[in-house]
Amino acid sequence: MWKIAVWLVALSVVLGGCGPSTKTAATTLPLTGNLTVFAAASLTEAFTAEKATLASKAPHLTVTYSFAGSQALVTQIQQGAPADVFASADQKSMQKLVDAGLVDAPRVFARNKLEIVVAPGNPKHITGLADLAQPGLVVVLEDPSVPAGAYSRQALQKAGVTVKPKSLELDVKSTLAKVTSGEADAAIVYVSDVQSAGTRATGVAIPDAQNVVATYPVAVVKASKNHAAATAFVDEVVSGSGQAALRHQGFLAP
């Protein structure tokens, strides 16, 4: 309750003289219309959970998510896709939009680390990145154009391991799915992804020395038709109820 009140005050400060002042003790926000959020695939569970919270806070706001590899979303926004908010899994993708003048100043809202994901119970006894080079092991990675793919390669390079992946998927969720379905023996995804898999997968930690920290920035898209809601969403994610959801899913603080 306290947090909500603080949030409401912060919001009213931000919105200043833009419109009628917000109700103080109420738990609803006077946000209406549609909000389209383009977010990296690894944010699927966290943001989807957040949707429920938002629904109770802004019942007149319709939020739609589009989850995909960050690189895919960047291309779509560059071609004029109607996104209001963009949340990326790496700075590189966000930077492309910044350079093109398509987004407002981004803010980092989470960090993530990589983890090896294997079948439940770790039947192939993978202990670290070095084990991924085993002959006969079916390993799947993300395509280098995907943030997780770039990060994975960095980690492998740090560990001095050469892996021959059997496929290069287009986002972390597809990669994860290959392991949970039993098609692949191992893959490198985010800690949050392993968490989301629950009992359908087991994670093998990557030591910090080899690991890569992914930085997740979020920004309001300049062409948004619902700046109020977009900004509110960004705030929610950066310092509001979104943080709890992210933490719950295994993300690290920004």
Place this chain on the structure above:
Amino acid sequence: MRAGTTRPPAPVVAVAALAVALFAIPLAGLVWKAPWDSAWSQLSSADARAALRLSLVTSLAATALAVVLGIPLAWVQARFDYPGRRVVRALTTLPMVLPPVVGGIALLLALGRRGLVGQYLDRVGVQLPFHLPGAVLAEAFVAMPFFVLTVEAALRTVDSRLEDAARTLGAGRASVFWHVTLPLVRPSLVAGAVLCWARALGEFGATITFAGNLSGHTQTLPLFVYVKLEGANPDAAIVLSLVLLAMSLVVLVSLRDRWLRAL
């Protein structure tokens, strides 16, 4: 004859022109945006060449598979009325209406490592996902119906009396099929195979879902184009898209008119 009496009415022509535009404009867009100066280097990159080679190999193999399996199926469907025939017809048409990704998922559930049949295949060392045969199978799955339906329709129209005549001349049933029936439906065989090949060449969803995406093994041309586009390398994507386009155009244009009528 009075002038103007043999030309089509203007409104019809106008709408027809609109239809032509629908086909032509996207293609024109591709050509217009093409980076002609860097085209050659795009084409000669290892990835691009691998994708091209792989696409040709898999699409031709998928077509061959479709032809070998499809002709007997088309014949049975055309000639015999058996219980369940309509169900079989629905099954063979299904891949045409199913979203390709759904097809890929279905293939995975059936032939993946833990699949219905796949688990046994895996035990004997036959691996389809992540391997070229997997890409071939994904393409064959979506493209075969085009061949089967075309040929089945043609086989229905064959005058069975010609087959009778062949038998009285000493041809056994297999000989009749090979020397009389098949030659009589040759235009449809060709048209059906070409359509099948074109569909196989363009397949994306089933391939990436079932076979995966790895250059040199399963990254066919459509996958390559998609990855390049998503990876913000539109130049490569456009150039290779044009290659796909050119290949298809060449084949379709060289298809004789009467074979197109056989479709």
Place this chain on the structure above:
Amino acid sequence: MTLDAAVDVTVGTFHLDVRVAVGDGELVAVLGPNGAGKTTFLRALAGLVAIDGGRIVLGDQVLDDPAAGVFVAPERRPVGVVFQDHLLFPHLSALDNVAFGLRRQGRSRRAARAAAGEWLGRVGLAAEADRRPAQLSGGQAQRVALARALATDPAVLLLDEPLAALDVHTRTAVRRDLRRHLDGFGGMRLLVTHDPIDALTLAHRLVIVEGGRVVQEGTPEEITERPRTEYAAELVGTNLYRGTAEGELVRTEGGAVIVAPAAMTAPGPVYAVISPAAVAIHRHEPEGSPRNTWPGRVAHIERLTTKARVRVDGPIAIVADVTAAAVNALDLREGAEVWTAVKASEVGVYPV
């Protein structure tokens, strides 16, 4: 070698039960109205339809015997078929059509095509060897079909209404050729037709099939004189004379003279055909329009339901169809002296 075919087969709701025998070198014509079962019979002989009962024996080989569980597939029967619509393979040239059977017999392409070329020459179509069936006229296609069937040297040749699909003019020319080629083929021949002219000019023996049963068998003369059914009478009651045409006249082999219509064929050997319905019988020599009148004696009267067929012998043997009433009115009986009259316009003439 003889053919003995007892065919009992049901196709849909139609039941065919006939027995036909063809002697060595004989040409038998099977006649009947549409739907009589003639084509079904032919298909059973060829093996395209399996019989339900009966037995088909060719020489000493049993081709079909349901009771004994024997059935020889069509491709293994030494039977050649000429179909009504020629059924030439549209994707092959005339030459390759004729060579088809030879190739199936195992001959090399070169040998088969050489033999086929000879056959095409024999039917006068050597120049059309490379043409596709679609480029041939109806008559030419039928001749190619004949060559195709004969090329495999069958023991029996079956012809299913071979002239039916041709127009009247072509039919005459092709019939002439057909006769020549059929005469040249020494094996058994069975011709299915509904055209009595075909039967009478080509066959030694006729079998009339109606409603799936044989209603009469015999030589053309026998049936002409004693038709057992109305249909038989309609069909096979035709007076056919061989003779020589000279201008307006036809001199028969027996020496009689027939006056034929003005629009005639070139001089030479011909058939003259007179329908029994066109023959009038008179007690005394008639005066007036008919330019053909002959004296004669009643040889036989065959009474049918609505009419009678009267055979009159004389300088020209002729049968006439008259009503039952006329028989009474003229007091016709065997041995009676009469005159027969036929208008010149009722005489059909065909080159042999």
